[in-house]
Amino acid sequence: MEVFDLLGVGFAVALTPQNLGLAVAGCILGTMIGALPGLGPSNGVAILIPLAFSLGLDATAALVLMTSVYYGAMYGGRISSILLNIPGDEPALMTTLDGYPMAKQGRAADALVLSGVASFVGAMIATLGLILLAPLLSKIAYLFGPAEYFALYLLAFCTLGGVASNNQAKAAIAAAIGLGLAMIGLDGNTGMSRLTFGSLHLLEGIDFLVAIVGLFAVTEVFVFIESQGRDSAVGVKLGKITIPYRDIIATRWTMVRGTAIGFVAGVLPGAGASLGSFLAYTAEKRIAKDPESFGKGDPRGVVAPEAGNNAAAGGALIPMLTLGVPGSGTTAVLLALLMTLNITPGPTLFTDRPDVVWGLIAALLIANVVLLILNVPMVRFFVKILSVPPQILLPAVTMISFVGIYSLSGSSFDLMMMIAFGTFGYALRKLDVPTVPIILGILLGNHMEDNLRRAMVISGGDWKILFSSGLSIGLWVAAIGGFVAPLFLRKLMNKPQRITD
Amino acid sequence: MKSDRLFGLISLGVALAYIASASQIETSFIMDPMGPKAFPIIIGSVLGLAALVPILRPDADPQWPDRSRFMKLAIALVVLMGYALVINDLGFLLSTTLAAGLISYQISAKAPQAALIGVSLAVGLYAVFNLLLGLSLVGLPPFLGR
Numbered sequence A: 001m002e003v004f005d006l007l008g009v010g011f012a013v014a015l016t017p018q019n020l021g022l023a024v025a026g027c028i029l030g031t032m033i034g035a036l037p038g039l040g041p042s043n044g045v046a047i048l049i050p051l052a053f054s055l056g057l058d059a060t061a062a063l064v065l066m067t068s069v070y071y072g073a074m075y076g077g078r079i080s081s082i083l084l085n086i087p088g089d090e091p092a093l094m095t096t097l098d099g100y101p102m103a104k105q106g107r108a109a110d111a112l113v114l115s116g117v118a119s120f121v122g123a124m125i126a127t128l129g130l131i132l133l134a135p136l137l138s139k140i141a142y143l144f145g146p147a148e149y150f151a152l153y154l155l156a157f158c159t160l161g162g163v164a165s166n167n168q169a170k171a172a173i174a175a176a177i178g179l180g181l182a183m184i185g186l187d188g189n190t191g192m193s194r195l196t197f198g199s200l201h202l203l204e205g206i207d208f209l210v211a212i213v214g215l216f217a218v219t220e221v222f223v224f225i226e227s228q229g230r231d232s233a234v235g236v237k238l239g240k241i242t243i244p245y246r247d248i249i250a251t252r253w254t255m256v257r258g259t260a261i262g263f264v265a266g267v268l269p270g271a272g273a274s275l276g277s278f279l280a281y282t283a284e285k286r287i288a289k290d291p292e293s294f295g296k297g298d299p300r301g302v303v304a305p306e307a308g309n310n311a312a313a314g315g316a317l318i319p320m321l322t323l324g325v326p327g328s329g330t331t332a333v334l335l336a337l338l339m340t341l342n343i344t345p346g347p348t349l350f351t352d353r354p355d356v357v358w359g360l361i362a363a364l365l366i367a368n369v370v371l372l373i374l375n376v377p378m379v380r381f382f383v384k385i386l387s388v389p390p391q392i393l394l395p396a397v398t399m400i401s402f403v404g405i406y407s408l409s410g411s412s413f414d415l416m417m418m419i420a421f422g423t424f425g426y427a428l429r430k431l432d433v434p435t436v437p438i439i440l441g442i443l444l445g446n447h448m449e450d451n452l453r454r455a456m457v458i459s460g461g462d463w464k465i466l467f468s469s470g471l472s473i474g475l476w477v478a479a480i481g482g483f484v485a486p487l488f489l490r491k492l493m494n495k496p497q498r499i500t501d
Numbered sequence B: 001m002k003s004d005r006l007f008g009l010i011s012l013g014v015a016l017a018y019i020a021s022a023s024q025i026e027t028s029f030i031m032d033p034m035g036p037k038a039f040p041i042i043i044g045s046v047l048g049l050a051a052l053v054p055i056l057r058p059d060a061d062p063q064w065p066d067r068s069r070f071m072k073l074a075i076a077l078v079v080l081m082g083y084a085l086v087i088n089d090l091g092f093l094l095s096t097t098l099a100a101g102l103i104s105y106q107i108s109a110k111a112p113q114a115a116l117i118g119v120s121l122a123v124g125l126y127a128v129f130n131l132l133l134g135l136s137l138v139g140l141p142p143f144l145g146r
Helices: A002-014 A017-035 A041-054 A059-084 A090-143 A146-163 A168-182 A208-227 A245-250 A252-267 A272-287 A299-315 A317-323 A329-340 A347-352 A354-375 A379-385 A390-409 A412-430 A436-459 A463-467 A470-489 B002-022 B038-056 B067-108 B111-132
Strands: none
Touching (some): A041 A059, A041 A208, A041 A329, A146 A470, A252 A317, A317 A329
16 A cells, blocks of 8 residues: 555654654644634744744744644643643634533533543544545646646635635735735736836845734734733633543444535635534534533533544645645744745645655654654643743743744834734734635745746636636535525524634 | 724825825836736726725624723834834843843833843844854944944
């Protein structure tokens, strides 16, 4: 079997002492980031990327570290959901519904163990799905020409705007802002400067890391300062940790169902982990014989969203790695990491750099086992972290994000730009305008334009080339459908507000 | 209502300005059928069209921070901007102590504690980044000479 050979290569890469150490460090950091309210997977990874880059880690090592953080944050989010009734990050929102009531009934430890196991099942099956599906999809991706890629990028924006936001027009505005910012700088085709207004700083274009850390991390600082004292949390004591075998066995099918739903939500561009956990929870509630027990501490209500969000996290890596189109906010940030490391995701990644891809996959398998150990027997350590007071935590997070950007260029201009993005992001957050499309626009803008222009070169300026293959027509239909359909479905399903991942 | 209308109007203005400046982009002798102007103009048009929706059909207003919270935010913003401006001149330790301390004070309003947090964060992060992670942040103010 070819897959096993490739996995062998991957494990050889992942099991070097350096990469193994990074995976463990990433898991610990990630669980902490996930557990702390206000720091989620997308801003946690965003803060750490400039640092990973300044440290001079090679591509595989940086990816191993960051994806471990990513998986870890998905595990960690549930901890404060269950103990404090505050989601540690966005995808863990649904876990508060039954996790906190369960904790109040004195079953905090059970809820933590159960959700830890569900996270493990979800993430593990999703990683296996990634192993099977990604090489297949990367073969299909060879069929993509410039016109198809253009339609694919459009699809990513449309589904992101359609499915993951509350207002299509605002998502479109956000996407246009991101794309518009991407145009600033030198035009790759003609070498002329565009929209720089004579500024030398802008000639190189806007550094997407500056924008990402600003929009995610600095915005979060402002939101945190504003909401200070408004969230009153009543913590729940954590008793002795035992393994609730009976609940685990009773919820085994819930785990599988949550995983399947989450995985599909993750693979679709634009959906991501928040939606994965939301859909898994609502589906489980809908098929239950006793839906009224949900919301009152039902173990299934803890298991379904956790399996769903971790499966979605794995699934979202598939379009990012094979097509270069991220399926969620955090994978958009991971795409930024790849681009900083000069790795072009897409089908060629699987043939040109099997060490990177399979090293990453092996590292994910290892990270899952490490995370299970960290999140079940050692969960008490992370519970302690929740008691770090905000007046220490917030300045620390702010300073770390500043050092990250500062260490890249040492320029005040970049820091000011980051603060500007942070302030802008805060205003957008207030107005319910999603920021993920902006990031996606900045990341993909130049690729999108290149592909459009290349298609026009091929056709000699004939626009019909955009709809010349079955594949591209299908993508256009999916894009328009993904953007328009939620307008009609919105009444049917009440989504949680504000999805950042 | 008002917030969304204002946001839409600003976006519309930005879109028009963007299209105007995109149409000024110089073309060069190397030309592809689309050229460097078309895509920015398309983006500007999408922005302009989408901006009409919040003007015509605004969402309900969000809860904006009250005066005291707004002041806190404004001070935090000024502190961060100050930090960005002085970090090169004052070095990492001094500027981080100030910035971290002030932000901490914004949250807890306990001056001695905030000062302590500022100093320990500056020293702690400096140690972690420079000694453990191998970055080379300039610790002391450069004008002191080294």
